[in-house]
Amino acid sequence: MIEFAYPLCFVLLLAPVIMYFIAPAYKEKRSSIQVPYFEQLVDITGEKPQKGAVILSRKHIQKLLLILAWLCIVVAMAKPEVIGTPVTQQKSARDLMIAVDLSGSMAVEDFVLPENQSNKVDRLTAVKQVLRKFVSQRDSDRLGLILFGDAPYLQAPFTNDLDTWLTLLNDTQVGMAGQSTAFGDAIGLSISVFNSHETQNRVLIVLTDGNDTASKVPPVEAAKVAAASNIKIYTIAIGDPIAVGEEKVDIAVLENIASITGGQSYQAIDTQALENVYEAINDLEPELFESQTFRPKTSIHYIPIALFLGLYLVSLLIVTLRFPNVKKGVN
Structure with missing residues (x-):
């Protein structure tokens, strides 16, 4: 049987959701117009077109890994313990x-x-x-x-x-x-x-x-x-x-x-x-x-910590090896 020494730590599972609404990521919007005669307009104005901002989009697997990583951190903070069989002294x-x-x-x-x-x-x-x-x-x-x-x-x-x-x-x-x-x-x-x-x-x-x-x-x-x-x-x-x-x-x-x-x-x-x-x-x-009868407790908090490190390395590997999805624009 497994018990948690600090079960109140599971309240922290809601922290990312709360932070998403309280302190969302910075976003900037600019007005733009789409024209069918783009090439002609460039020739007339003499402007040199440049690439716009690059927006990386996360894959579903990356989002899942992020959720699992946070779950592992919270579980480790709650300190899971394996409860042994009763021992009488x-x-x-x-x-x-x-x-x-x-x-x-x-x-x-x-x-x-x-x-x-x-x-x-x-x-x-x-x-x-x-x-x-x-x-x-x-x-x-x-x-x-x-x-x-x-x-x-x-x-x-x-x-x-x-x-x-x-x-x-x-x-x-x-x-x-x-x-x-x-x-x-x-x-x-x-x-x-x-x-x-x-x-x-x-x-x-x-x-x-x-x-x-x-x-x-x-x-x-x-x-x-x-x-x-x-x-x-x-x-x-x-x-x-x-x-x-x-x-x-x-x-x-x-x-x-x-x-x-x-x-x-x-x-x-x-x-x-x-x-x-x-x-x-x-x-x-x-x-x-x-x-006196007691049940020995063995902490296994190192397991979710090890899982977190593994998920972090997998996520880092995915970001490093895959080509990001890019949405291109013009300034």
């Missing part, structure tokens, strides 16, 4: 932000990996491994990454490029954002990032192993703003639940944040527990798609 329907605590306590080696039970690794290494598995199951989501310590930083804006996201995650190091824990500010930054996008299904997953010690905005107050922005927060407390001091996780605050936003709160003291947490989140937040 699936796009991400959820923005999923993951906030990772990079405070100094994330360097504590109290996690073991399934493939190496004998050696312990630091908490951040365990988090990276579990996140890699979790992200591989989230093809339909647009993922973002926030790192927080003394302050929160946007490491990766929302993207469908999971390989790039994982590369940015792998580049993280303990302490690169500072030694403290600005948990509430991390929630605040995520709200700002979410509000810059139109997606309505919004999920924030926060991993922390300590108490909030550096935020300008209390985590609970930030959670209330997040709830108003339709952001669901899942909190994950990792590490030793019986730690003391600043490294002690405030489980009550994490549970309150999750409750305010309609999410869930979890505790993970080892790698297996952390994997179980992400599996639970996968079940609660299954992949979500939005289907």
